[in-house]
Amino acid sequence: MKILVCIKQVPGTNKVEVDEQTGALKRDGVDSKLNPYDLYAIETALRIREKTGGSVTALTMGPLQAEAVIREAYMMGVDEGFLISDKKFAGADVLATSYTLFMGIKTIGEFDIVVCGKQTTDGDTGQVGPALAEYLGIPHISWVKGIKEVDHNGVVVEQDMTESSMIVRMQWPCLITVDKDIIQPRLPSYRKKLATKNKVVNILTLKDFVDQNANNYGLLGSATKVESIFPPQANKDQIILEGSGEQLTKQLYAILEKERALR
Amino acid sequence: MLSINQNKCDLCGKCIETCPFGAMDIIEGRVVINEACKMCRICLKTCPGKAIVATDGIREKANxxxxxxxxxxxxxxxxxxxxxxxxxxxxxxxxxxxxxxxxxxxxxxxxxxxxxxxxxxxxxxxxxxxxxxxxxxxxxxxxxxxxxxxxxxxxxxxxxxxxxxxxxxxxxxxxxxxxxxxxxxxxxxxxxxxxxxxxxxxxxxxxxxxxxxxxxxxxxxxxxxxxxxxxxxxxxxxxxxxxxxxxxxxxxxxxxxxxxKSSIEVLNVIPKEKELSISEAEVIVAGGRGIRDKKDLAMLEELAQLLGGQTAVTRPLVEAGWAPYTKQIGLSGRTVRPRLIITCGISGAVQFTSCMNSAQCIIAINKNKNAPIFKTAHYGIVGDLYEIVPLLCGMIRKGRIMDAV
Missing domain, CATH: 3.40.50.620 (HUPs)
Known part of the structure; x- marks a missing residue:
């Protein structure tokens, strides 16, 4: 069994704000971390390996610092890791990102199952997984909250549909995106950290891909374009109240009365 | 892609300062843009010498x-x-x-x-x-x-x-x-x-x-x-x-x-227990990082009950395991459009506010006067939720007794 897990490095905080006067972005530290949902994806991949044997490969895309998330995957027990990194890939939207991952996978080899987190905490779209499955030409199930069965033919999963859960079977090869709480992720182990300290993180650039036309990647390969960015609109008619707790509570009570919130 | 006209660039470093993604650096006497670039184009606006230019996409244009x-x-x-x-x-x-x-x-x-x-x-x-x-x-x-x-x-x-x-x-x-x-x-x-x-x-x-x-x-x-x-x-x-x-x-x-011909076989559909979804709630009392302990959510629960509504939370509280995911308002949770929402100790990140700002009446309680939530709220209460919420609950209960007499 060849298992692939796709992971991403995201900003450690989401405190990026626009300065309303200058229009410039204010950032509060640029520390980064592994997308929290990807911990569940890695854990799911490792559990599948426990059942079927084989190997787990981690794949990420980003600047060279993103090597850190592959290292983290190694500490959890992932066998091999690849980082796709090239200046030409910058500014990619969902279409260009999923295409780049697809090309990366074509370079690495064939996989029976691709596991992704259900979304990232920076983009928050949850679209790259299904888009990647489309490029790979394999079926996908999103919002997987449980793996029921795994064997050499395929997988039975529980899919969260908000109002209901659907139990579905898919044959290999396929892609799943997993929800938080699918399974408790293991902690990175210190012993593994030491053991994998010198383990190679493979770097892939455009030169390694079958399609070397830079127009298909990054901003050039993106179908969507950010025209402008601006701070969220402030509410115009507003009342701001300050004072002692008791005063404020009385005023709040009066507001609730006025808004007919008291039954 | 962005490129830098090195002749115009005087290495003032403004772009490096303002880049929110740390994607710019001076290496060997030249400003370079690395893979972290998200194409937000902030640097285009901040560069005093207009040395940074965007080469736009050359995708084939659909008719x-x-x-x-x-x-x-x-x-x-x-x-x-x-x-x-x-x-x-x-x-x-x-x-x-x-x-x-x-x-x-x-x-x-x-x-x-x-x-x-x-x-x-x-x-x-x-x-x-x-x-x-x-x-x-x-x-x-x-x-x-x-x-x-x-x-x-x-x-x-x-x-x-x-x-x-x-x-x-x-x-x-x-x-x-x-x-x-x-x-x-x-x-x-x-x-x-x-x-x-x-x-x-x-x-x-x-x-x-x-x-x-x-x-x-x-x-x-x-x-x-x-x-x-x-x-x-x-x-x-x-x-x-x-x-x-x-x-x-x-x-x-x-x-x-x-x-x-599908490669997916549906084996079973299990209906979920019909819980009252926060998406449908008319009144919501929502708690954020200003809540210090899981048990303090009971206080919000009481206020919600008094107002005939439900409680909801922001992502950090779900991540801390204090509330289930179904209670989360935000881009990675649910969107709500209630008649009234009272946010307690929520600073108001756009991932949260964009999922609740169509509520008819937004009341925000937060200690920090500069919290962005006060830009979204109709009524901003600059105060301590630990003081105000219990007092308010008491007042509503008392009001009820008065009405009953």
Whole structure:
């Protein structure tokens, strides 16, 4: 069994704000971390390996610092890791990102199952997984909250549909995106950290891909374009109240009365 | 891509300072842009010497005049139309009237003819119906095939899909098949005269909104969350007699056999226990990072009960395991549109506010006067929730007793 897990490095905080006067972005530290949902994806991949044997490969895309998330995957027990990194890939939207991952996978080899987190905490779209499955030409199930069965033919999963859960079977090869709480992720182990300290993180650039036309990647390969960015609109008619707790509570009570919130 | 005109650059370093992603550096006496660049173009504006230039995409431009109309994905689960469908129809009609485009629906399911007729009451120009046993449950692969079939024959300029469990799984697949753009979770939609869809959504994981367009490709895909847009009103009440005249507005479509073969087998559907969803709540008391301990949520619960509402939380509280995911308001949780929401100790990141700012009345309680939530709130209470909430609960209880006497 060849298992692939796709992971991403995201900003450690989401405190990026626009300065309303200058229009410039204010950032509060640029520390980064592994997308929290990807911990569940890695854990799911490792559990599948426990059942079927084989190997787990981690794949990420980003600047060279993103090597850190592959290292983290190694500490959890992932066998091999690849980082796709090239200046030409910058500014990619969902279409260009999923295409780049697809090309990366074509370079690495064939996989029976691709596991992704259900979304990232920076983009928050949850679209790259299904888009990647489309490029790979394999079926996908999103919002997987449980793996029921795994064997050499395929997988039975529980899919969260908000109002209901659907139990579905898919044959290999396929892609799943997993929800938080699918399974408790293991902690990175210190012993593994030491053991994998010198383990190679493979770097892939455009030169390694079958399609070397830079127009298909990054901003050039993106179908969507950010025209402008601006701070969220402030509410115009507003009342701001300050004072002692008791005063404020009385005023709040009066507001609730006025808004007919008291039954 | 961004490039730097090294002749104009005087290495002032302003771009490095303002870049929110740390994507710029001075290396060997030259400013260089690395892979962390998100193309936010802030540096273009801040560079005093205008040394940074954007080379725009050179994608092959679709002939946008060949694409016309707005196609709405009418979502059904077990034969019931998801209410987000009506919200998308409402928005589509508004946008289409600005461009004089038709509004159509694609409706995939099993035994859905009657429901399809019902959709016509909203004044649609056409409903494409894919009615087959194989479509009874959502299966991404063959639903994508049906969607592809419909788009190929109707060539819509814009495709709107609800950002539901089904929509968020299906839309990226279909958009990718057409190698076109998709913008997730749009909070505002508008159109330009040339039919470009203006899509606004929170972006870059920060407190920022972005305006996004898909100018070179068609169709333009967008997903919109439930409860963000206004619902469409029925335009016609269909007596059975007119219905026959409207039959031509229903188009029953079928796919070749090989396109109906799914690799996904639905073994079982387990209905969830019907819990009161925060999406439906009229009154919400929401807690954020200002809550110090899990047990303190009881205080909010009491206030919610007194007001006949429900409690909700922000993402950090779900991540801490203090509340279930179903209680989370935000881009990675639910969108709400209640009559009244009281936020307690919530600073108001845009991922949160964009999912609750259409509430009729927003009251925010926060100790920090500069918290962004006070820009969203109608009433901002600068104070300690630990003081105010218990006092308020007491006052409401007392008020009730007074009323009773």
């Amino acid at each position: 946008i005049n060949n694409w016309k109309g707005i196609l709405v994905f009418a979502e059904q689960l077990e034969g019931q139309i998801h209410p987000v469908t009506l919200e998308l129809i409402g928005k589509s009609k508004e946008l289409a009237s600005k461009m004089n485009h038709p509004v159509t629906c694609i409706f995939i399911g099993h035994k859905i003819k009657e429901k399809a007729e019902g959709l016509l009451e909203y004044g649609l120009d056409k409903v494409f119906v894919y009615d087959h046993k194989e479509f009874e449950y959502y299966r991404g692969d063959i639903y994508t095939n049906a969607f592809e079939h419909c788009i190929t024959r109707s060539k819509p300029s814009i495709v709107l899909v609800g950002a539901t469990s089904v929509g968020r799984s299906l839309a990226p697949r279909v958009a990718t098949r057409f190698r076109t753009g998709l913008t997730a979770d749009c909070t505002t939609l508008d159109v330009k005269e040339n039919s470009d869809l203006i899509q606004i959504r929170p972006a870059f994981g920060g407190n920022i909104m972005a305006q996004i367009v898909t100018e070179h490709s068609r169709p333009q895909f967008a997903t919109v969350r439930y409860k963000v847009m206004e619902k469409a009103q029925k335009e016609i009440n269909l007596p059975v007699s007119i219905l026959s005249e409207m039959q031509d507005k229903l188009e029953f479509c079928s796919l070749p056999k090989n396109k109906m």
